[in-house]
Amino acid sequence: MSQVRVLVGTKKGAFILTSDGARKDWQIDGPYFGGLEIFHMKASPVDANRIYASQCSDWFGQVIQRSNDGGQTWDAVSNKFLYDGETGTHLWYDGTPHPWAFKRIWHLEPSLTCADTVYAGAEDAALFKTTDGGQTWNELKGLRCHPSSTQWNPGAGGMGVHTILLDPSNPLRIYIAISAAGAFRTEDGGETWTPINKGLQSKYMPDPNTEVGFCVHNLAMHPSRPDVLFMQLHWNVMRTDNGGDLWTNVSGNLPTDFGFPIEVHAHEPNTVYVVPIKSDSEHYVHEGKLRVFRSRTGGTDWEPLTNGLPQRDCYVNVLRDAMSVDTLDGCGVYFGTTGGQVYASADGGDSWNTIVQNLPAVLSIEVQTLP
Amino acid sequence: MITPDATISSVRVVLPFHLKNLAKTNSSEVTVEVVGCVTSGSILDALEARYPVLSGTIRDHVTHKRRPLLRFFTCEQDFSHEPPDTLLPPAVASGVEPFLIVGAVAGG
Numbered sequence: 001m002s003q004v005r006v007l008v009g010t011k012k013g014a015f016i017l018t019s020d021g022a023r024k025d026w027q028i029d030g031p032y033f034g035g036l037e038i039f040h041m042k043a044s045p046v047d048a049n050r051i052y053a054s055q056c057s058d059w060f061g062q063v064i065q066r067s068n069d070g071g072q073t074w075d076a077v078s079n080k081f082l083y084d085g086e087t088g089t090h091l092w093y094d095g096t097p098h099p100w101a102f103k104r105i106w107h108l109e110p111s112l113t114c115a116d117t118v119y120a121g122a123e124d125a126a127l128f129k130t131t132d133g134g135q136t137w138n139e140l141k142g143l144r145c146h147p148s149s150t151q152w153n154p155g156a157g158g159m160g161v162h163t164i165l166l167d168p169s170n171p172l173r174i175y176i177a178i179s180a181a182g183a184f185r186t187e188d189g190g191e192t193w194t195p196i197n198k199g200l201q202s203k204y205m206p207d208p209n210t211e212v213g214f215c216v217h218n219l220a221m222h223p224s225r226p227d228v229l230f231m232q233l234h235w236n237v238m239r240t241d242n243g244g245d246l247w248t249n250v251s252g253n254l255p256t257d258f259g260f261p262i263e264v265h266a267h268e269p270n271t272v273y274v275v276p277i278k279s280d281s282e283h284y285v286h287e288g289k290l291r292v293f294r295s296r297t298g299g300t301d302w303e304p305l306t307n308g309l310p311q312r313d314c315y316v317n318v319l320r321d322a323m324s325v326d327t328l329d330g331c332g333v334y335f336g337t338t339g340g341q342v343y344a345s346a347d348g349g350d351s352w353n354t355i356v357q358n359l360p361a362v363l364s365i366e367v368q369t370l371p
Numbered sequence: 372m373i374t375p376d377a378t379i380s381s382v383r384v385v386l387p388f389h390l391k392n393l394a395k396t397n398s399s400e401v402t403v404e405v406v407g408c409v410t411s412g413s414i415l416d417a418l419e420a421r422y423p424v425l426s427g428t429i430r431d432h433v434t435h436k437r438r439p440l441l442r443f444f445t446c447e448q449d450f451s452h453e454p455p456d457t458l459l460p461p462a463v464a465s466g467v468e469p470f471l472i473v474g475a476v477a478g479g
Contacts (some may be wrong), residue, residue, distance in 0.1 A: 036389060059440040059474045060389055060428040076393060076424040080432050 003370040004326050005070070006334055007051065008342060009038035012360035014053055016071045019355075023332055023346040026355045032074065033065065040321055040364040042108050047115035048370055052134065054105040054120070062104050064120075064134050077134030081105070081122055084139040090124065091153040100124045100144065107321060109164035113171070121161030125152060125178045127190060140190035143176065148195060148212040155179030155215050155234075162320055163219045167226040175229065175244065180215035183231065185244050196244025200233060218320040220262045222269035230272050230299065232262040232320070237274055239299045250299025256286050261323035265348060266331040270298040273325075273333060273349060275318040284315035292335070294349050308352030309343065316341070321364040328369055336362025380405045382414055383469035387441075390429070390472065394422040400469060409464040411443050412455030429472060440475040 002021040008014065013031030032038075037056040044050040049070040055063040062081065065074045081102050092098035103123045111117035116133040126144040128137040143149075143161075152159060160179060167173035172189045175196070182197040195211040202214055215234035222228065231238040231247065235258050238247040251257035256276045265271035272295045278286045285291065290309040293302040316337035326332035333345045340359035345352045382405045391399045403417040412435065419426045430437050435455060437443070442451040446460045446468045462468040 033392075057389065059387075059438065060393075061438060063393065063424075063428065079427045082433065 002328055004328070004332060005043075005048075005368040005370055006324075006342065006344075006355070007041040007043065007053075007071070007364075007366045007368070008336055008359065008362060009041050009053070009321075009364035010336075010340070010360040010362050011037055014038040014041055014071075015356070015359060017342065017355055021328055023326075023328075023344055024353070026344075028356050029071070032071070036060075038363065039104060040107050040366075042110055042366045043368050044110040044115040044118075045112050048368055050110070050115045050133075052108045052110060052118055054108055056104040062102075064105065064108075066134050078130075078136055081120070081126075081128055081137050082139070083126060083144065084141040085145075088145075088150065090149060090159065091151060093154065095153075097150070100126075102126075103158060104160070106160040106162045107164055109166060112166050112168055119164050119166075119174070121164050121176065123158045123160030124154075125149075125159045125161050125181060127161055127164070127176060129190065142186070142191045143184060143193050146184070146193050146195075149181075151212055152178065152181035153213065163216070165219055165221045165229070167221075168223045169226050173226070173243075175219060175221070177216040177219050177231075179217065180213065180234075182212045182214040183216050183219060183229075183244055196240070197247070198245065199240075199247035199249075200231075200238060201236065201249075202234060217260045218262045220264045220272070222264045225269045228269065228298075230262050230264060232259050232274055234258065234280065237262065237272075237299060250295070252295070252300035252302055254293055254302050259318075260320040261318050261335065263323045263325055263333065265333075266325045266327040267329075268296070268331070268348075271296050271348070272299060273323065274302075275323065275335065277317055283317045285317070288312055288314050290314045290316065290337070290343075292333070292349055292352075305345075305349040305352070307350060308345075308354075319363055321366075322362050324365045324367040326367045326369045332367065334365050334367055336365045338362065377406050378464075380409050380464040381466050382409060382417070382463060383466055384414060384418055385469045385471045387472060387474045389474075390425060393424050393428065396422075402466075405464070408456075409459050410456050411450055411453070411459065411470070414459075414463075414470050415455070442473045442475055444471040444473055445469065 006017040013034040015030035039054040041053040051067040053065040087100035089097035107121040109119040120128040127140045163177035165175040177183045184193040217232045220230045239250045259276045291304040316339035323335040336342045338361045341357045342355045
């Protein structure tokens, strides 16, 4: 019988939640690395027991942990993330040039074909790659050295590469997103990059036709349609059908289109999930109701999913990497909140159950569907 | 290179909780062999050689600058702001006093 393993990164450690295919009874293991931020954890698609975790601390800096046994035991691998060559400057919050400096790894994206190959998205924005299971990391410096990078600026949470999407049909094509530089695409495995932000609109942008400077919060792609991407922009939910060459607004009837995570159903490429929050100034769900919104039409027409979710006095947020799906027949949808709850739906969002409700603030959720 | 007459000191180092866990030691106090002058820099060289996973967690990989929220104490003195080649008191080299790596009291 199939199993599901949910990897939860929190403000104070990592947790691993496991269940059988019914997804009703859950075993909670952890905390691993108790007391330390786990920004992101993700397993290799080709070796389910190989899991990578980004452990961060203001005191001790960045550590990358690796498990070869499904999270039972962990070993630190290299944390040596060195920018390749001169680092130069990007824009600071006040508009002045600011030197590039490594702070942390926001996102780890294991290769679709090799368990030892992983991409790591860094703050300050850069993309690193290992091909030896994390023993060494090398920067794909074409991204950081893009001619526009002197004009990139940080979002409120820093200037990190937070989204990495690997095209399953083309190993040389990768999409990434940076707050607040925008989205980028490479067609040559990371050597060169193209900004893909046409059609995006943000208030107060001095140049509405600028190619960079957008606060993209998250991207999502269904593996069967790698040219179709969905984006949660700062405000606005966007869609492209041409690999990012042009985006259109699909916020439609959402009560608010500010938010962080966006996900696509495992078996329905046109079914998309977002969790809108009230505004850029009030980072909690709208009207005190925790509602996931689902579109079955690839955007524009959205329906609230509320069955099993708190519908009063709720003021949590769901961060950009804190939502994921499984690949079982009834697609499971999972998300974690800044209030420490992890919710699961075993029916594509029609109904929800609370897996665990008193964890530290959830930073990331990734799901593994195991045989 | 270790010259034949180089002094080797067994230095006691006290690690903070999270670094003890990262190094997978049974005790927060470890002993490292320091070749030559006993300074914060040479102690950290020896510590990172014995526990490579600690590299980058106490000081920068390249510049060797101390991470801002860590402090170095020994013999009831704060050596955090001293240059890393500052000679530490003889009690550290003789193993009478430990070298303490302390996480600053900050954060939530």
